[in-house]
Amino acid sequence: MSRILIVLFWLALMPLPAAVGDEAADIAKVEAATCAGATVGQRLQEEIQSHSRRDLGWRVFVEDDHRDLERSLRISKAMEARYRWRIDAAGKIEPVSDAARQLCAPR
């Protein structure tokens, strides 16, 4: 009985690895994107260290034809900097928040 339950549990969770893997891949793709002469990941790290901010991590928002990835940095009790990028169905990445655009603006 316990073996049956284990198998059923395993089968129920089967779709998850692919979905989670997709999002991990999306985040890696965004972090590797070019941004102001460096990568998005490097520029975000600069923002965190130079302004002494707290990294609150990534969130993923899934819509029918695109996925939005947002990285939040805590500035103070009243403010978070939210950097958001969109990956469309074709895999193209573009910034969709002012913070993301400013992050990657030419310096």
Add this chain to the structure above:
Amino acid sequence: MVLHLAPQRSRCLNNVIESRTAGPVKGEKMKFPVAMMRVLALSGLTWPVLAAPEGPNAADTAWILTSTGLVLFMTMPGLALLYAGLVRTKNVLSVMVQIFTATSLVSVLWVIAGYTLALTDGGELQAWIGGGKRLFLLGLKADSLNGNLPEVVYCMYHLTFAIFAPALMIGAIVERMKFSVTLWFTGIWTLLVYVPVCHWVWGEGWLARIGAIDFAGGVVVHTTAGVSALVGAWMLGPRRGYPRTLLPPHNLTLTAIGAGILAVGWHGFSAGSALMATGAAGMAMLTTHIGASVGALVWMAVEWRSFGKPTLLGALTGMIAGLGVISPAAGFVGPLGAIAMGTAAGVICFGAIHWIKRSLQIDDTLDVFPVHGVGGMIGTVLTAPFAAEALGGAGITTGLTIGQQTLTQILAVGSVAAWSGLISWLLLKILDRTIGLRVTPDQETEGLDVALHNSKAYHF
């Protein structure tokens, strides 16, 4: 078949969705939380099992717990001692009991409805007020998160600000307001003034959306309290004998102790508002201390020049004015900005006291409006130019230009002052019509300690 459990963590997938009080942007839905993965290994096959998010930042949590204690200490007994020393001997206990009971009352109201209405997602009404997700703090557990902090710590920290604001107001209406009116006014004011304004600025309401910034409470605490205090003092009328009779403070040593507690506790108020144990908090602490120091020195210099001698009360008041002015700016400006803002506190707030008393002839007994109200408003507006990186600031993080940010700050101050004044006036009008605001002349002469609280502070 052997089941192996092999927990794995993926730092790049760290996520705090469940706890984010503001919620996702409207129109976008989240698929599922992508967090640490605990992988079950079975016969060489692996699959992810969703586990809890990584958890709060321990250093930040420790610092904010400490800051919470510091800010509470500012009110109890900091503000209580500060105010108590400034009134006459026959009213010492009445001031203290007003502050201590206001603390308790606001604490309960915060749990019931204040926190949820101030700092959670309000859905369709998000621009104006929060929602009911955390009524009675239901659903708030020890492991609930808000970003880098446990949500309960976040809630408690904000509670101490909600306590401080109405406690400040009490300074304007001492020695003549009925105790029952104090309680009614404090409680309803918290829900109708403080909570909405807190949401507008700190809960991602409409002021936050247009880019208004307030690091530690120039608008949310000092402007609301200061303007409401002025309205209260005006509607209540002056103390008997004012301004003809000299009504000096009875014990400035108590006041000095209270002011010292306030100044030290303010580091929790300002530096704690970074919500992080980082260099940003350190900078906020430094600018707060500089603002207070310069405020004290400049006020003392102006007083010395104006009246021939510097006084302890002047130095203490200047220090507190400096703290009020720097509050909205502490984490955004640098040391140079703090010096400038402390100077503004010493000059402008000093002038405001005399303007209120001489021109408007309002008996704002303990100068709540000129020190905290005017100070908070000046500081809020000056935050914009002094946040500039060229002046050592952190830069304007909203994306606005300095000019745009300044106008936004002015709008924030104006709208909050108008809201605070209007609601306070209405509230006091209703209370006046129903139960009356003032004690009787005999009670006022006898002193509120005996008349209302059956006690005396001193038995000489």
